Amino acid sequence: MAPNPKVAAAFRAMKDIGVKEDKVKPVLKKLLKLYDKNWQLIEEENYRVLADAVFEEDENEAVEKRKICNNADEDDLEEETQVHDEPERPLKRLRLRSQSQVSPPVNASNHSAGTSSLKRPKVEEDELPKTSLQQQPQPISPRQPISPHHQPISPRQPISPHHQPISPRQPISPHHQPISPQRGIINKGKQPLIPQVASLGKRPMSERASHAVRIKEPTVEPGIVLLPKQKVPDIHALITPKDEPFTDDTYNNDVSRYEVPIAVIHPDRSSKLGASVGNDTVEKQGGPEIPASQCLNEGNSSVPGKVGSSVDGILASSSERETNCKLSTVLEESPANLEIGSSPTGEEGSLNIIPTLDVLKKSSVRDSLGIGGNEQSLCTPSCSPNGSANVQCSAAVSPPRVPSSLNGPGSDIQASKKMNVNGGAESEKESENHELPNSCSLVVVPQFQITPSDVRSIYDANDLTKGEERVKISWVNEINNDCLPAFMYIPQNLVFENAHVNFTLSHIRDEDCCMACLGDCLSLTTPCPCANETGGQFAYTKEGLLREEFLEECISMTRDPQRQQHLYCRECPIRRLRNDDCLEPCKGHLRRKFINECWSKCGCSRNCGNRVVQRGITCKLQVFCTSEGKGWGLRTLEDLPKGAFVCEYVGEILTNTELFERNTESKKSGKHTYSVLLDADWGSGLLKNEEALCLDATYFGNVARFINHRCWDANLIEIPVKVETPDLTYYHLAFFTTRMVAALEELTWDYSIYLDDDGQPVKAFQCLCGSKHCINMKRSIRTRSASIAR
Numbered sequence: 134m135a136p137n138p139k140v141a142a143a144f145r146a147m148k149d150i151g152v153k154e155d156k157v158k159p160v161l162k163k164l165l166k167l168y169d170k171n172w173q174l175i176e177e178e179n180y181r182v183l184a185d186a187v188f189e190e191d192e193n194e195a196v197e198k199r200k201i202c203n204n205a206d207e208d209d210l211e212e213e214t215q216v217h218d219e220p221e222r223p224l225k226r227l228r229l230r231s232q233s234q235v236s237p238p239v240n241a242s243n244h245s246a247g248t249s250s251l252k253r254p255k256v257e258e259d260e261l262p263k264t265s266l267q268q269q270p271q272p273i274s275p276r277q278p279i280s281p282h283h284q285p286i287s288p289r290q291p292i293s294p295h296h297q298p299i300s301p302r303q304p305i306s307p308h309h310q311p312i313s314p315q316r317g318i319i320n321k322g323k324q325p326l327i328p329q330v331a332s333l334g335k336r337p338m339s340e341r342a343s344h345a346v347r348i349k350e351p352t353v354e355p356g357i358v359l360l361p362k363q364k365v366p367d368i369h370a371l372i373t374p375k376d377e378p379f380t381d382d383t384y385n386n387d388v389s390r391y392e393v394p395i396a397v398i399h400p401d402r403s404s405k406l407g408a409s410v411g412n413d414t415v416e417k418q419g420g421p422e423i424p425a426s427q428c429l430n431e432g433n434s435s436v437p438g439k440v441g442s443s444v445d446g447i448l449a450s451s452s453e454r455e456t457n458c459k460l461s462t463v464l465e466e467s468p469a470n471l472e473i474g475s476s477p478t479g480e481e482g483s484l485n486i487i488p489t490l491d492v493l494k495k496s497s498v499r500d501s502l503g504i505g506g507n508e509q510s511l512c513t514p515s516c517s518p519n520g521s522a523n524v525q526c527s528a529a530v531s532p533p534r535v536p537s538s539l540n541g542p543g544s545d546i547q548a549s550k551k552m553n554v555n556g557g558a559e560s561e562k563e564s565e566n567h568e569l570p571n572s573c574s575l576v577v578v579p580q581f582q583i584t585p586s587d588v589r590s591i592y593d594a595n596d597l598t599k600g601e602e603r604v605k606i607s608w609v610n611e612i613n614n615d616c617l618p619a620f621m622y623i624p625q626n627l628v629f630e631n632a633h634v635n636f637t638l639s640h641i642r643d644e645d646c647c648m649a650c651l652g653d654c655l656s657l658t659t660p661c662p663c664a665n666e667t668g669g670q671f672a673y674t675k676e677g678l679l680r681e682e683f684l685e686e687c688i689s690m691t692r693d694p695q696r697q698q699h700l701y702c703r704e705c706p707i708r709r710l711r712n713d714d715c716l717e718p719c720k721g722h723l724r725r726k727f728i729n730e731c732w733s734k735c736g737c738s739r740n741c742g743n744r745v746v747q748r749g750i751t752c753k754l755q756v757f758c759t760s761e762g763k764g765w766g767l768r769t770l771e772d773l774p775k776g777a778f779v780c781e782y783v784g785e786i787l788t789n790t791e792l793f794e795r796n797t798e799s800k801k802s803g804k805h806t807y808s809v810l811l812d813a814d815w816g817s818g819l820l821k822n823e824e825a826l827c828l829d830a831t832y833f834g835n836v837a838r839f840i841n842h843r844c845w846d847a848n849l850i851e852i853p854v855k856v857e858t859p860d861l862t863y864y865h866l867a868f869f870t871t872r873m874v875a876a877l878e879e880l881t882w883d884y885s886i887y888l889d890d891d892g893q894p895v896k897a898f899q900c901l902c903g904s905k906h907c908i909n910m911k912r913s914i915r916t917r918s919a920s921i922a923r
């Protein structure tokens with residue numbers, strides 16, 4: 134009988150790489166069985182899966198042989214040696230990436246790195262960062278490629294070095310069993326095979342979810358731009374930014390520049406806050422009955438948009454903290470806290486996914502970030518008249534160097550990170566830490582003169598994200614010699630210390646996710662339960678934009694005073710922080726519309742249209758120095774349609790108490806920081822301190838920290854997004870365009886600045902937004918659901 138042409142082709146392909154038919158045959162049989170005769174999966178990438186499986190078989194055999202040899206008598210030493218000297222393979226799997234590609238010989242470590250390739254057939258291994266190759270990540274589920282550094286951690290426990298990494302074969306939940314090759318193939322009870330693992334060049338969406346903290350040495354492109362003014366990476370860099378129209382009709386030059394420290398909770402001046410609510414639909418949750426006349430209604434302001442909530446100011450600012458501040462860090466090496474425990478029913482699986490940050494006490498991180506007592510940048514490039522730039526670093530500052538969260542408090546050995554000159558992070562062990570005043574978390578950071586190469590390691594002008602995002606984000610300064618302020622780029626929120634961010638699979642009720650869905654939920658004729666949050670219709674269109682109606686509703690809720698609805702806490706977490714004898718009543722938190730995205734408990738694919746924010750930034754953005762004196766800003770380098778997702782506000786997840794402590798200290802130093810409250814649900818019940826959360830992007834953050842304020846008609850709106858937890862104490866804050874935004878326009882967000890509170894203990898900034906709605910006067914700042922300032 135003529136051989137099956139597919140079989141023959143497979144044999145040929147294997148023969149091409151030096152594998153004999155008799156080796157291929159049994160493996161192919163197994164694969165066909167395993168893949169339910171889906172040839173497509175086997176043929177993909179020139180039979181990569183097959184080749185991997187053959188090699189795996191080979192390795193297994195070798196291991197078996199080794200075992201036998203190890204048990205053999207000493208006399209058999211010679212024979213044993215021969216067994217160890219595994220014959221050189223014709224081609225190892227790393228060479229199989231492309232048929233035409235000739236790969237270099239693979240060394241021993243690479244060889245072992247291939248052992249799990251059956252589980253990750255399509256990963257482009259030569260694109261993996263070195264660490265990945267060396268350490269061989271063990272995928273945990275099709276959607277959660279967690280690095281081996283990831284250590285499970287209990288949601289409510291401090292991170293501990295004793296946490297055991299999860300077994301890659303541990304079931305997550307019976308509901309997660311893929312049911313077709315398209316959704317992952319069960320590999321005999323092992324890990325599902327993932328036919329379509331994206332290469333790291335395009336990071337899989339799952340890596341974007343907060344649980345998927347990627348361990349990656351940031352790659353620095355050859356030819357890093359050391360001097361940003363000299364070598365601007367983008368053609369747009371020399372083009373005058375197309376800012377939003379500057380309608381400076383109310384500008385008051387006499388107003389001095391005010392600075393607003395972050396999240397300062399100041400004594401309430403209720404007389405100034407007693408505004409009425411715009412309508413009678415204000416929701417009170419068990420709180421004292423608040424007459425409409427006493428409720429906040431910033432909307433009554435004659436100026437639209439001056440609608441800061443009555444919540445006392447969480448005021449942003451400060452790139453500096455006092456020495457008592459605590460800072461925890463998770464960089465690339467830090468473990469995502471993944472803990473999956475399953476009950477017999479599989480329903481108790483719990484994923485604690487956001488890494489808890491280790492604590493760095495006192496000033497070391499502040500110092501290491503170069504945000505010490507004075508507000509200097511790490512470097513000062515200066516320009517000569519001929520346009521060439523020099524970097525002058527006169528201040529003795531430390532390079533970014535932060536402790537690993539792998540070591541919990543009390544750990545004797547601290548793994549710390551220091552940035553290497555390539556912008557990567559090197560692990561190092563500090564076996565001794567007696568010099569440290571606090572053995573829990575301090576890292577000694579020697580002071581030394583910063584060199585140009587250190588500067589380069591801090592910010593690559595081509596990509597300030599250091600490879601953390603799917604897209605590069607450049608920065609330019611065409612205005613002056615300033616470098617970017619020092620901060621650590623993180624692509625997803627990280628827990629600072631005490632915040633309770635608890636994701637459990639069982640937390641998500643079956644009826645609130647779409648376990649039965651396949652593929653793209655947006656193509657369903659009847660929307661799945663994940664659309665319930667948005668009234669039975671998905672928030673997104675098939676084009677990946679926000680649905681017009683939903684967007685308009687969100688916009689009008691924030692811009693239209695009459696539609697502002699507030700929730701009132703019975704005991705407002707902000708008020709609780711004060712040592713006042715009597716607790717002041719809550720001033721209200723803007724009621725928000727949420728987006729609910731599909732997540733791990735959903736059966737849909739990771740390309741499902743209801744997964745937008747979790748995929749991360751996809752548009753071309755650039756950080757630039759604004760010409761109006763607002764400092765740095767963010768702009769788009771491409772036209773963005775209305776309703777497009779731009780980025781998420783990413784920072785450290787702090788409790789309100791922690792933020793208060795930070796700000797009390799930053800107030801002293803008069804420095805600035807950046808924060809937003811996650812208060813969308815604050816009025817709905819009695820929150821514990823550790824449940825009242827906020828994001829602070831002062832030290833760790835993403836590009837969103839550069840988004841400047843614009844009064845009322847900003848081109849971005851922030852919308853809360855539920856991804857991995859229905860618990861609204863934690864959610865993502867995502868920015869979407871409110872209208873079509875042209876390339877080079879600055880992206881702005883209405884911080885909800887409240888203008889008329891003169892008595893604040895901190896100074897507001899003089900708004901230079903240029904909007905015709907801008908009052909542009911000395912102002913105080915208040916939060917609605919999120920407020921920010923520097």
Ligand SMILES: C[S@@+](CC[C@H](N)C(=O)[O-])C[C@H]1O[C@@H](n2cnc3c(N)ncnc32)[C@H](O)[C@@H]1O
Nearest residue numbers: 763764765838839841842898900901902922923
């Ligand atoms: C979150 S930061 C935005 C990025 C900031 N411009 C920077 O250079 O890092 C907020 C701070 O930027 C400045 N800023 C933002 N919007 C502004 C505006 N409309 N006018 C003047 N300054 C503004 C204020 O100093 C504010 O405290």
